[in-house]
Amino acid sequence: MQCSNNLKQMGLAIHNYVDSYKVFPSFGFTPHVVPGATTSREHLGPNWRIQILPYMEQNSVYSECEYGRVYSNAPSHYAGGANIGGKTVNDVLIGLFISGLACPSSNNDRFPHGSWTGTDDHQGCDYCCVAGSFHPVNVCDAAGRTFPNVAQFGYGGDGANSAANRSWVARNGIMPPNECKTMGNVSDGTSNTFVIVETSGRYSTTGTDGKKNVHDIRPRYYGTFHTAVQPGRVNSPYTAAAGSIPAFSHPQWAPGCTTITWPINATNIGIFDQAIQNNNIWMIPSTPMNSSHTGGVQVALADGSVQFVSETIHFENVLLPYGSCDDGVSASL
Helix, strand or coil, X not given: CHHHHHHHHXXXXXXXXXXXHCCCCCCCCCCCXXXXXXXXXXXXXXXXXXHCHHHHCCHHHHHHCCCCCCXXXXXXXXXXXXXXXXXXXXXXXXXXXCHHXXXXXXXXXXXXXXXXXXXXXXXXXXXXXXXXXXXXXXXECCCCCECCCCEEECCCCCCCCCHHHCCEEECCCCCCCCXXXXXXXXXXXXXXXXXXEEECCCEEEEXXXXXXXXXXXXXXXXXXXXXCCCCCCCCCCCCCECCECCCCCCCCCCCCEEEECCCCCCCCCHHHHHHHHHCCHHHCCCCCCECCCCCEEEEEECCCCEEEEECCCXXXXXXXXXXXXXXXXXXXX
């Protein structure tokens, strides 16, 4: 019940954001243009979760966040504590726990050990916004639209990898990177489009010894927050060539959003198995929808409703269309 309430509150927060700015929050913008920036990492900031904090009774946290030159220095520039010009900023995010971003049923740590920071002071979030959907084998969305028009390669592997072993960043959903969409862009209807999905579960792999191992693969990348835009920013062009977007420092790094690329509670996905070995799972932007609930996950739709979606639901005929806001493909949960 509490998990569905969390999604209900986030869905309401997004609707209030739309009422204020006439656009949906973007997952985040890269580059986050900062006058005088001297390194690519000075272009990175907090993502959609920060943008909706004022609508989740977190005004005090929001007001303390720095939206100038943000998160430029290691080790914690993506989740607070960056030293910028001799000033430490966004300390409010360190050790911050927001219950509305945590599914009570999750078996994952609330403050997981950071893969690069080596710290345990940044909350792991159990929900992702939906950037869109993309079929990793057919290399197209539900309407047959292909790369690079609706998606680009995400983090992980290189050009030699097969499409099925790549992660993807899509833009056919409601909250993609680098773009703020309007209600008018949701031509499939708000009741037919996912906006936030649960990613609170644990990912299973089978070791060489035949034993099952479980992993926390939530896309937090040093913490809950990464890559942002100040509220209500207008759209930026989204173009792609040769698997990258011009002017992006790291376009494929989009933790905090997901592209629906796999069935619910999917296991043994090549790109994730590889990333677990390399200890960089936090960066991948196509995290499977998963949970500790029996048989499926909770999702929030763009009309503000929340539904439980079974893990047996058809991936191509239902999940892919619901991940896109404008593919024109009819589907029913």
